[in-house]
Amino acid sequence: MVTFSPIDWIIVVGYLVFSVAIGMIGRKYIGSVSDYLVAGRELGVYVGVATLAATEIGTITFMYNAELGYRYGFAAFVAALISGVVMIIIGRTGFVISRFRALKLMTVPEYFEVRYSRGLRLFTGTLVALGGILNMGVFLKIEGEFLTVISGIDAKYLVTIMTVILLLELVYTVVGGMVSIVITDFVQFVLLSNATLLISIYAVYHAGWHNIVSKVVGTMGEAGFNPIANPKFGLTFIIWQTLLWFSIHTCWQTTAMRMFSTKDPETSKLVMTWTGFIFLGRGMLPMLWGIAALAMLGTGAIRGGVPLPVLHGHVLEPIDAMPAMLGSILGPGIKGVVVAGMLAATMSVNSSYLLGWSSVISQDVIMPARQMLRKAPLSSRKQILVNRVANLFVGLFLMFWGLYYTPPGAVYLYLNVTGTIFLAGAFVCVTGGLYWKRANVRGGYLAMLLGAVGVIVPFFLLHWSESLTGFIAFALAALGLLSGSLSGRSSPRGVAESETT
């Protein structure tokens, strides 16, 4: 049953039109490939925080964090705490990011050519693009689920709705690149943050703080609060998450692009520190919505230790509990504002991810491959064109694949595991390359290879837990870099040289 009122529709459609219109402003500022990919490296602290936060807060983020809260209670907060604290540590120390910014890079794999070799850049670029696009592949379906559940629109329209939204994102991303994204991210950040705070107040008000705590105590006991006692988490999970968040905040293409876009290394550190505090709320607040949904709708049969959500007699999946709760507690007008906020979150994430992964395809796969084939370098104009075509390609792929694929288990853990396929090796190579003189090309290849194998074999073939898989991947990648580097000669491009290139 459609629960959207005319005022909700007006707010949502009005927001979409406004968002695309302001996104088109970016077009007139695009002169070079650097303007297109890193906004001419002109980002200040505050707009930097807005664009970084908007990029990493999407409807997908709200959905998977709410699902974690629903399934594991307050113990899930540990994941949010780690992500925020690690970001603040990186911001305060400048670990990796200030050296990256000083190198004036445009993509993460570009560093691999600066420090290691062109071949390793191509290899890493391929892994990063593949892993990143597959990772993003689940976004559309989950985001579409949110919209259909909260608005009550028939699920058969999901494909059409998400296709329209993706096409709108593509329009301004292809045309205005990073400049358009920064403009829309700023507006989207304001809208999504206010929606986040509004939902939190509504969720606690309707579910009641006492009921929320009592439900977790009654359903999960100690495991609902203590992450060490919760069988899904434990010490291995905490170590893996710490390593993973260090690698995400330093080597994840969309995050790194914001660091590359800042005015100077000092600005990149400030952006990272401030956004770290936002990240605490980015995780914990949606988890709270999930726990509130458990308190309000968790009355079904027990599955995986928690009762399934039930709304008007319909049994739902845990991931749909949060939007179902919002659909039932938000009134006309407020629902429109919240959905517009969620659409803002969706569009800011998807547009940045489209640009992020397509830039890796163009800059780190196509360009190095052309150089290796001894073809003449492309002009800045042609590079922008290649980027735009890659952008379209990624968008089309997501449209056809992303809407039909369903990830197994908790979405948060699935995204983390698929990300680890390239992040384990990339993080080890980057830190080794920046801080260890002996790191060489052989070690780099081994780290990337073992990092990927360390995820694929234990998780997909042996069906080990996500935590153990992630932990093994990082350990194998480190072992690869150490053994490869120590058994071969030092790289001709040492740490000092790569710093000044």
Added chain:
Amino acid sequence: MIYWQAFWTGALVIAACSFAVITAIVTVRGYRDLIQMFRRLTAQAGKDRK
């Protein structure tokens, strides 16, 4: 369990407050940053044309 409960309640309050405060600051000062970015990009484009 009671200690974990108190710890997560405190963490949640800090997270929500810092989220709200930073949102307010970024909304006001981010706009100024954006205008400055446009000015610099326009100036840079002018230099490139010359």
